[in-house]
Amino acid sequence: VIETKRGGGAIDDVDLRRLIEGYVAGEIGDGPMAAFLMACVLQGLDGHETSTMTRIFVDSGTKLPLDGIGRPVVDKHSTGGVADGVSLVFAPLVASLGLACVKLSGRGLGHTGGTIDKLESIPGFRVDRSPEELRRQAVKVGCVIASQTAEMVPADRAIYALRDATATVPSIPLIAASVMAKKLAIGADLIVLDVKAGSGAFMGAVEDATSLAETCIAIAREASRPVIAAITDMSQPLGTAIGNALEVAEAIRILCGSAGRLRDLSVLLAGRTLAVLTGVEPDEAEARAAAALLDGSALACFRDMVTAQGGDPRVIDAADDLLPRAPVRRSLAADQAGTLTGTDATAIGEAARALGAGRRRPSEAIDPAVGIVLTPKVGDRLEAGASIGQVHARDEASADAAASAVRAALEIGDAPVEAPPLVHRWLMEVK
């Protein structure tokens, strides 16, 4: 099998299953599997192989059927970016529109934690939910965000860990199979993929992000599962907060009616979801989503979700007091006047990770309190000395380092520039 893939040939379903199941069972060692994965990275996998691999991943563990919830169920996945708090807004927002959002997440290995790491910064919030609890909360509250259980897609987990250790991550088919296995194991009525493109994303080019989205959609098609995908901009941080508790606080502000690009993308995704699942006209669906952020109904759903998962709902009214606070809070000011022509999202993300907001290894702890708030967006006019945000740090030295890194990540020019689009492209495959 390794030889075939080394030569660029296609792997038979039975052989691929024997290889992956043999690896998970411990009968095949890291060496042959890693050599196979490197051959996959360099020689590719065709659509059929990618679908087969996904199915083998799904079959390796338990599934979560979600029929009989009484509402159309949506599952959402983002490929990850900087200040990407969409899930925190999207889940209660679609719940308030009469849908159910069930999202199982892994812990983040990015510049900040993943969605469940962020939610854990809420005192008492529990991310471990049994299948029965997930279902009950989906019925009653309409949204639940919990951690993946060890019983789901164990083959994907084993292989992802090996890929991480063997520099065999960057392969569109391998990434797509890993993403989609987690989605297909859950019986949602619609899968929403937010595929980020830009300097702060895994995929820099819109074309590569589109290719990943198309590969995911092809897998969903083989499995007869409806999916919509948005290729969204990650050339700068999406929201204004980068850090776990800071992002929860920003999500709460948006659920209270605040504006911004994070709010706008959440509304676009929720509107499109509502339109596909209920047949409401897209413009009308989007208007309803926008209204739900202003009339308090999305916030109420967030409050119910926090309460249902054991969290202290008072954070919603007193985030500053009840969410973890970093001891050092340093104001950031613009060095010079001009137009913000670019923000190096990766540099900002790395600065947040250096503060302790993100992990480098799965075993590392994250510091929920630390992070960066950076308010200007590309195209905004800056005035010299005016505030552009804060650094939230554990100590003075790390605050200094982060402040320098943020300043170096901003590109300020004279000529006005246009804000980048929020969504580069929509792709969908629905009935």
Next chain:
Amino acid sequence: VIETKRGGGAIDDVDLRRLIEGYVAGEIGDGPMAAFLMACVLQGLDGHETSTMTRIFVDSGTKLPLDGIGRPVVDKHSTGGVADGVSLVFAPLVASLGLACVKLSGRGLGHTGGTIDKLESIPGFRVDRSPEELRRQAVKVGCVIASQTAEMVPADRAIYALRDATATVPSIPLIAASVMAKKLAIGADLIVLDVKAGSGAFMGAVEDATSLAETCIAIAREASRPVIAAITDMSQPLGTAIGNALEVAEAIRILCGSAGRLRDLSVLLAGRTLAVLTGVEPDEAEARAAAALLDGSALACFRDMVTAQGGDPRVIDAADDLLPRAPVRRSLAADQAGTLTGTDATAIGEAARALGAGRRRPSEAIDPAVGIVLTPKVGDRLEAGASIGQVHARDEASADAAASAVRAALEIGDAPVEAPPLVHRWLMEVK
């Protein structure tokens, strides 16, 4: 490092050393190393990387200096083929010409055993020699063929075992580094490479074999070591015997003056070696080599080598009685009259392996007695019913299978065909 090679970039010397030494020390697992090797197979290694890898292999173990032997010392390596008993003839032949041949060999993983497996079919023959014994025998006898010690090139051994398990063998730079590490660890004055090309060899095309030879020569050049390489024909079995004791018996016949392609190639290689090491004109050197096979001097050196290594020298006069004999001996006859237009060397080799002459795994035992004798060469005229050789087998069933396989491997036509050349090309890099 894996990432760099995945992207086709060059690896820094220090990083490569850290990776390989870390792997040998057990600090780096099979997974990362196998992924790196697959990236090397698919992305290649440049000349500098290949030389560096070779040097790291050599440095990982002890070396065998061979100065002060009192004769010019030659070390020979063949990339392996079917009925390739050249070393058995070459070593005593060059010894009889006043040179010394010191050859350390691994056990074979081919269709038959390796050179030391073949020699072990001589009762009493010992292949384990200490460095001091090797040196003493080189001085006194002029030829010694022994097994590689565990202390030499351990990094190459560890990595070769992983390559074998992970389908990462077929890479010219990796093969060249592995071959040349074993050669550079031994302090011979000249390295002779016999690189086989053809259906029965690892490299089918002359161009690929040439490329391997050139890569080996480049490594030797970096190490300031003289080397000659012959790209030789392996489109049919070289000798007439395929099997361990059978090949020893054939070597003895050639050392007694018998003709054939195996004799011819041995003379060519020995002549070229003598010319390079002593400055004798090539034609004169070749004539001396041919004479040493006829006047008994090469045979005397073989006898001395067998005796020095504990073997029973009477095998030379009574090979049929004293070498292991298979219980079933089946005559092979030509099915039809015509010209032998092709012999599938791999099929013949596989038939010999199926009889028990070769291993599939390093741990397997070989049966020294079994094998195939096939006398006709491409271009020869066959008569229907005339003898073309024998099968030597453990039982009737395996003899039947081998006889059928041999018949199927012969291509008989009407038109006369030319015998393929013995040497396609010579390459050398000497002072």
